Amino acid sequence: MTTAHAPLPDEVSAPAPQEGPGPGTAPTGPPSEPAAPGSPLRALLRQARPHRLVLTATLFLGLGASISGLIQPLVAQEVLDGLSEDRNVTTALVLLGVLVVAGAALTGLQSWWQRRTSEKVVRTIRRDLVFRLIRLRVPELDRRPPGDLVARVTSDSAQVQNAATEGLVMVTNGALTLTGAVILMGVVHLGLLAVTLTVLLGVGAVLGLILPRIRQAVARAQASVGAIGAALDRSLGAGRTVKANGAEARETARAEEAIGEAYEAGLAGAKYAALVTVLSGVAIQAAFLAVLGVGGALVASGSLAASELIAFLLYIFYLASPLASLLGGLGMLQQGLGAIGRIEQVRSLPVEEDVDLPAAQVGAQGGSYAGGGPTGAAGAGSTGYAAAGSAGRPGAAAPLAQPDAWSAPPVEFRDVRFAYPGRAPALRGISFTVPGGTRTALVGLSGAGKTTMFALLQRFYEPESGQIRIDGQDIAGLTRAELRRRIAYVEQESPVMAGTIADNLRYAATGATDEDIAEVLRLTRLDTLLARLPEGLDTEVGNRGVTLSGGERQRLAIARALLRRPQVLLLDEATAQLDASNEQALREAVDQAARRCTVLLIAHRLSTVTDAEQIVVLEGGSVRAAGTHENLVGADLLYRELAASQMLVPAEERPPEEAVR
């Protein structure tokens, strides 16, 4: 399979239209790009909206703490005066104590609530993103580096966390206090207020140029963090290939480039943030000097009382703290805005709406995933083994030891056409039927379209035209959850996951009994392997099952598949040569599976499928021939050549050209 990772477009926030489960609703063209950019600020406010009451409360708690702090010096003065004048200061002392404790309590409460809310914000964002990423449509997954997607969950969300809480509170607090101060200054002297506002607006205009740059720098830094993740993901995911090719230096350089870019962007952001701090101080100083100059002249001319000028100048210094809060908050908001765009891009990608939801997430739908969250198309827990019967898997309750109790429907491809986005057609009108309860092998040269057919059967992609039917029913009419419950898929590469053998077996059948497990191990001839392992089922298989042989991995994956009681088993056979005993064991495992369900097998080693009921020979996305091994050896040149290259027939006995369809 070929994949090309594409960067996400710069900024998007509107959710893309969701596809429905029914026929004809899924897009068939290139993977849909996110919708047009929306307002990042609106997206940020959406994160804060559920917490608006708590955030307002923290605002008032902060104000309360400030007021208590402002009163303390007055009460302290009262205590000192009382002591020097030999008065009773008990009340003043008690009041001072209450103010100190109340101030500390209010500050503590405000900080705790604010932090708790920011943790909740980040939790909601991460849950929502994880939920979506896990359900992202396969064409989207094909195009995007996982490391970058991971960075959006881990790193971008953290950038938004403070902006949506503390940043908003600081901006509101600063703006409210500033407005109050400006009104009071207007009461003292309108002319001096005009001077002050002129200076502040001048500084504000410069700030207006700087603040968006903070946002751009953060967006750039976050994109670089994503690129670091993508580079590492690539290097670590292919760790053995990197080492075997001595490519450590090249892979390090690739990550270092992104690290350098993140550093540069971080520095740019820090530079602009420092400028904002400087400007906030400059604004106050400049306003002070301007008011001193103009006010001094007015005092000299006798049109302003000196006490008015002093009062006004005191107000200017009083502006410093709310101004710093406003600017600090705006800086934080810009940081959040720089990151929320990348989060919204992921939120706008199309997901599979019709797959099962974990129970916890179904419960959380009402709150956490508001604003384009899951629709709950499928029921909770239906991936669990215990719930399998009720989840509509007809063979779910069938005893493993009784093949006849299973359901093995026919599978039919009817003139199926499909092209990957921007590529020549991969399937050019595929038609054939797999009779129920039989083995059909797909063979052909590399790139013929075999894996693509499996992908379409599971609705990872939708055909451009034609139908795939299971038991006479077009699979486009089934939800993906329903469809995938009927099918088990054993991948060619890494069909086993890190964890123990038991974890792997129970992966999709959490309630499987010990008897069931013993039975599938016997059917796949893994019982002899288990008997040799000191830790038995608790043996760790390592990353992607690396401690098992290729044949053992495939058989373990078949055992896991059988535990799910599928109606259709898709087996993408590993290309690696197996030793005779492993090959025999794999054949037996497939035979056992075929007694219980319909088996489609991508075969690279024809020796494993010579006794299949049907072999379909594919070439360039079309069916070239179909029949049994014996038929095809006599009738199809390509098949015969394949068989000859694997020493299944003598090379010199070539079939007549005209026999080839």
Ligand SMILES: Nc1ncnc2c1ncn2[C@@H]1O[C@H](COP(=O)(O)OP(=O)(O)OP(=O)(O)O)[C@@H](O)[C@H]1O
């Ligand atoms: N995700 C993808 N995006 C774009 N093109 C793809 C993708 N996967 C496969 N292709 C292309 O589609 C064609 C069919 O590929 P497919 O993997 O189905 O072949 P195959 O018969 O399974 O090959 P192999 O035996 O080597 O696994 C090839 O030309 C391949 O390059």
